[in-house]
Amino acid sequence: DTAVSQTPKYLVTQMGNDKSIKCEQNLGHDTMYWYKQDSKKFLKIMFSYNNKELIINETVPNRFSPKSPDKAHLNLHINSLELGDSAVYFCASSQVQSRYTFGSGTRLTVV
Amino acid sequence: DAKTTQPPSMDCAEGRAANLPCNHSTISGNEYVYWYRQIHSQGPQYIIHGLKNNETNEMASLIITEDRKSSTLILPHATLRDTAVYYCIVRVSLDSSYKLIFGSGTRLLVRP
Numbered sequence: 001d002t003a004v005s006q007t008p009k010y011l012v013t014q015m016g017n018d019k020s021i022k023c024e025q026n027l028g029h030d031t032m033y034w035y036k037q038d039s040k041k042f043l044k045i046m047f048s049y050n051n052k053e054l055i056i057n058e059t060v061p062n063r064f065s066p067k068s069p070d071k072a073h074l075n076l077h078i079n080s081l082e083l084g085d086s087a088v089y090f091c092a093s094s095q096v097q098s099r100y101t102f103g104s105g106t107r108l109t110v111v
Numbered sequence: 112d113a114k115t116t117q118p119p120s121m122d123c124a125e126g127r128a129a130n131l132p133c134n135h136s137t138i139s140g141n142e143y144v145y146w147y148r149q150i151h152s153q154g155p156q157y158i159i160h161g162l163k164n165n166e167t168n169e170m171a172s173l174i175i176t177e178d179r180k181s182s183t184l185i186l187p188h189a190t191l192r193d194t195a196v197y198y199c200i201v202r203v204s205l206d207s208s209y210k211l212i213f214g215s216g217t218r219l220l221v222r223p
Binding site: 031045088100 | 153
């Protein structure tokens with residue numbers, strides 16, 4: 001069974017569109033994260049939610065809005081997509097003070 | 112910013128030990144060192160972590176110097192499937208949580 005699952009795996013869309021990436025974890029973890037990996041392969045944290053509460057919000061354009069309907073889900077909605085948003089987005093989860101478990105990533109391509 | 116520095120690339124022969132160094136000279140007393148790896152474009156995979164004692168699990172060993180300013184990840188018998196980017200990370204504590212700040216990592220190539 002997949003511990004942290006992201007959908008879709010691939011997403012190709014045009015500039016200006018709005019899209020969402022979904023993440024679900026079945027590990028019972030309290031905290032979830034979104035990371036972005038750009039073309040240079042740097043992994044940067046974007047957001048973190050603990051029990052549906054936003055606890056980390058890095059310097060990310062406000063076109064990006066995370067939503068956590070419950071502690072097992074953390075979705076990422078992106079408005080007005082730009083070419084520079086093309087990247088691989090990873091969702092992760094953890095229990096407090098424990099290791100992160102990452103999903104397999106969503107490759108977003110904006111054309 | 113990442114609190115660690117690693118060599119950009121290394122290689123080793125299959126079956127031999129791979130020793131991956133990491134410097135974290137600004138680490139604080141209660142900050143853990145974590146190691147993850149990323150195979151191709153898959154999600155990062157947890158390997159091991161430690162505070163000040165050496166640690167060993169089924170995947171690797173972690174040796175942390177006494178002053179905690181550096182550490183070494185040891186893969187005792189590297190296989191071709193261990194070819195990956197290895198990230199050494201200092202876990203940064205926040206008020207109610209913590210975060211992992213990834214650096215640029217070491218690209219390990221295991222040669223046949």
